[in-house]
Amino acid sequence: MKQRDFKVLVLGSLPEADDLFERGVFKDEYPCEPVRVENPEEFGRAVREPTFDLILIDVEPHGINVLRSVLDERPMRPMIMVADAAQGDVILEAKRLGLERYVMRLSDDVLNADLLAEEMVFILQRLSEPPSMEHPTVEELFRFAQYHNVRQPFFVIDRNHRLLYTNASGKALVKAVHDHDLREGDQYDRFPLTGSTQESTSHLNEALGGSEVEIEHTYERLVKNDRHREVFYQPVHDTTGAVVAVSIACKNIGLRLQAQQKVERQEQALWSFFELVPLPLKVVGPDLRIHRANAALADFLGYDDPDELQRVTLDSLLHPDDLGEAHLALNGLFEETSSYAHFECRYQHLNGETVWVNQIDFPLRGLGDEESEGLVLALSVDITRQKQAEQRAAQSERLRAIGELAAGVAHDFNNVLSIVKTYSQLIHAKLEQEGDHEYVGFTNKIVGAVDRAMALTGQLLTFGQEDEGDKARLDLNTRIHEISALLERNLGEGVDLKLELAADLPAIEIDPSQLDQVLTNLVINARDAMNAGGSLVLRTRQESKGEDLPPHPDLPTGDYALLEVEDEGEGMDEQTQRKIFEPFFTTKGRSRGTGLGLATVYRIVDRNGGYIYVDSELGCGTTFTIYFPASETGPDTGSDDLPSKKA
Numbered sequence: 001m002k003q004r005d006f007k008v009l010v011l012g013s014l015p016e017a018d019d020l021f022e023r024g025v026f027k028d029e030y031p032c033e034p035v036r037v038e039n040p041e042e043f044g045r046a047v048r049e050p051t052f053d054l055i056l057i058d059v060e061p062h063g064i065n066v067l068r069s070v071l072d073e074r075p076m077r078p079m080i081m082v083a084d085a086a087q088g089d090v091i092l093e094a095k096r097l098g099l100e101r102y103v104m105r106l107s108d109d110v111l112n113a114d115l116l117a118e119e120m121v122f123i124l125q126r127l128s129e130p131p132s133m134e135h136p137t138v139e140e141l142f143r144f145a146q147y148h149n150v151r152q153p154f155f156v157i158d159r160n161h162r163l164l165y166t167n168a169s170g171k172a173l174v175k176a177v178h179d180h181d182l183r184e185g186d187q188y189d190r191f192p193l194t195g196s197t198q199e200s201t202s203h204l205n206e207a208l209g210g211s212e213v214e215i216e217h218t219y220e221r222l223v224k225n226d227r228h229r230e231v232f233y234q235p236v237h238d239t240t241g242a243v244v245a246v247s248i249a250c251k252n253i254g255l256r257l258q259a260q261q262k263v264e265r266q267e268q269a270l271w272s273f274f275e276l277v278p279l280p281l282k283v284v285g286p287d288l289r290i291h292r293a294n295a296a297l298a299d300f301l302g303y304d305d306p307d308e309l310q311r312v313t314l315d316s317l318l319h320p321d322d323l324g325e326a327h328l329a330l331n332g333l334f335e336e337t338s339s340y341a342h343f344e345c346r347y348q349h350l351n352g353e354t355v356w357v358n359q360i361d362f363p364l365r366g367l368g369d370e371e372s373e374g375l376v377l378a379l380s381v382d383i384t385r386q387k388q389a390e391q392r393a394a395q396s397e398r399l400r401a402i403g404e405l406a407a408g409v410a411h412d413f414n415n416v417l418s419i420v421k422t423y424s425q426l427i428h429a430k431l432e433q434e435g436d437h438e439y440v441g442f443t444n445k446i447v448g449a450v451d452r453a454m455a456l457t458g459q460l461l462t463f464g465q466e467d468e469g470d471k472a473r474l475d476l477n478t479r480i481h482e483i484s485a486l487l488e489r490n491l492g493e494g495v496d497l498k499l500e501l502a503a504d505l506p507a508i509e510i511d512p513s514q515l516d517q518v519l520t521n522l523v524i525n526a527r528d529a530m531n532a533g534g535s536l537v538l539r540t541r542q543e544s545k546g547e548d549l550p551p552h553p554d555l556p557t558g559d560y561a562l563l564e565v566e567d568e569g570e571g572m573d574e575q576t577q578r579k580i581f582e583p584f585f586t587t588k589g590r591s592r593g594t595g596l597g598l599a600t601v602y603r604i605v606d607r608n609g610g611y612i613y614v615d616s617e618l619g620c621g622t623t624f625t626i627y628f629p630a631s632e633t634g635p636d637t638g639s640d641d642l643p644s645k646k647a
């Protein structure tokens with residue numbers, strides 16, 4: 001740091017000082033600029049100049065009176081008095097008045113100069129060092145403020161509330177705020193720095209009492225970026241520890257406030273971004289409570305208002321099977337053993353459906369916002385559609401593989417059965433001819449068993465069937481009408497078949513015999529479930545799927561002809577519902593059920609680009625819903641003699 005020369009005021013005739021300055025003794029370390037004054041009037045003016053760092057006084061001719069006035073004006077101002085040995089009594093009195101350093105002249109001039117040099121170095125060295133801020137002396141502070149680039153306004157006020165020192169920025173501040181040209185000796189009530197005169201004086205008195213006082217103050221008369229100040233009153237002690245003055249520093253905090261406001265604005269921007277972003281977001285605390293949720297999350301989980309989510313815990317939103325993984329991931333973030341968590345999990349939609357998300361969580365750190373410190377920001381990316389499509393694809397693939405195997409076996413087995421049947425019939429004819437009634441009965445049983453076996457292999461072949469058959473563009477309603485008589489014949493006594501068919505149904509494309517299989521299987525299952533009787537409704541309706549997700553997130557958008565088969569039967573629990581499309585799953589026992597009905601239905605619907613859903617509750621009936629994609633060849637005319645088309 002570039003320092004100015006030390007200004008040394010020399011009063012009277014001091015040949016030792018002249019000698020030192022001529023020789024340039026301190027030139028390198030403490031460059032000095034001496035100013036010599038001879039008479040008391042000049043000295044009186046000079047001494048009021050705050051710019052002198054050090055005063056050298058010859059006892060003669062002005063003696064103790066001058067010293068007294070200086071010390072009175074500026075306690076603790078660095079000063080060295082030079083006296084002849086005979087003037088020891090003056091030195092003694094000067095010390096009593098507060099003089100710190102002195103030189104007693106001896107007979108050797110060179111020695112006298114060295115003694116003075118030693119005293120000067122003692123003071124100059126002290127003035128060059130940054131003041132200890134714990135117990136700064138006035139001089140240290142002054143020196144620091146003047147020469148160590150203190151650009152902030154700085155004042156030193158004595159016990160009588162008089163200004164001892166200020167710097168250029170201090171003067172400028174008082175000029176701007178009070179329109180007053182500040183001079184040393186001015187009373188503090190002329191330039192109060194922290195509010196009214198009364199307030200400022202009380203701050204000053206508090207500091208004179210030994211306490212540090214820190215005030216944030218706004219100077220309305222200053223320009224915008226300059227007016228916010230932190231005013232710091234600090235007691236200044238003498239060597240005995242007594243408070244002799246107070247220093248006042250006015251630090252500009254405009255930039256800090258500006259930065260703070262910027263942070264606040266950024267924070268606001270961040271939170272408004274949080275609100276507006278279409279991705280489901282929430283902020284979670286270590287107690288796993290939701291601190292904030294955005295509208296997208298509320299919407300995603302079926303809540304009207306994001307605030308409702310603040311009243312529920314995270315656990316109540318998560319699927320029970322996924323709690324473990326979610327806790328593990330979040331705890332890692334809260335305990336700072338990980339900085340990022342990424343996992344898949346399921347949430348419960350308010351309507352009871354399960355939704356899948358890709359969860360990305362990370363701690364909210366360094367936002368400069370205490371409120372969010374220690375919290376975790378959680379982003380959810382909806383993957384329900386992909387998950388269900390994946391599950392569906394896996395299911396289709398599995399059914400296809402099982403079907404292929406079953407059809408292969410069934411085909412070969414059917415050939416064997418044909419042979420068995422042919423020869424059994426031949427033997428049967430021969431025995432009948434011979435009139436062997438006992439053995440005719442046996443062959444009848446064989447043929448009957450072979451027929452049942454062939455029916456089963458036929459079902460296996462249907463289930464395993466790969467191709468789409470003879471696809472035709474047809475009207476679902478017409479087809480239902482056509483086979484309803486046949487279906488009704490299959491129903492028991494107490495079961496009542498009702499048709500609720502919508503008029504404006506789009507045409508669909510499917511092999512009519514495969515559609516018949518779908519209808520037959522569903523109707524027969526419904527009948528089986530209605531031992532006590534009840535009504536069975538076949539319902540159709542046109543349905544368009546938009547972008548909104550539930551209740552069937554995996555259903556692609558588009559137009560559909562919808563078929564509902566609704567019964568009032570025994571219904572199914574959830575566990576059963578999960579398994580019904582599995583081949584060979586039956587609850588009817590091996591003799592009555594094959595477990596191939598719904599697996600076949602599933603394969604046919606799937607193969608034709610449709611979707612099937614089940615809605616059931618134990619004891620409350622069952623509804624199967626099938627979405628057949630509308631044929632893209634234009635609206636249907638309602639007749640079934642449309643040109644058929646091979647797939």
Ligand code: ADP
Binds near residue numbers: 595
């Ligand atoms: P199966 O009829 O030979 O048992 P399915 O594949 O047709 O085989 O049906 C599988 C199982 O699904 C049935 O055994 C039954 O438990 C259940 N199920 C199917 N439809 C219904 C229904 N409408 N009501 C109640 N349960 C049903």
Ligand code: MG
Binds near residue numbers: 524
């Ligand atoms: Mg069945």
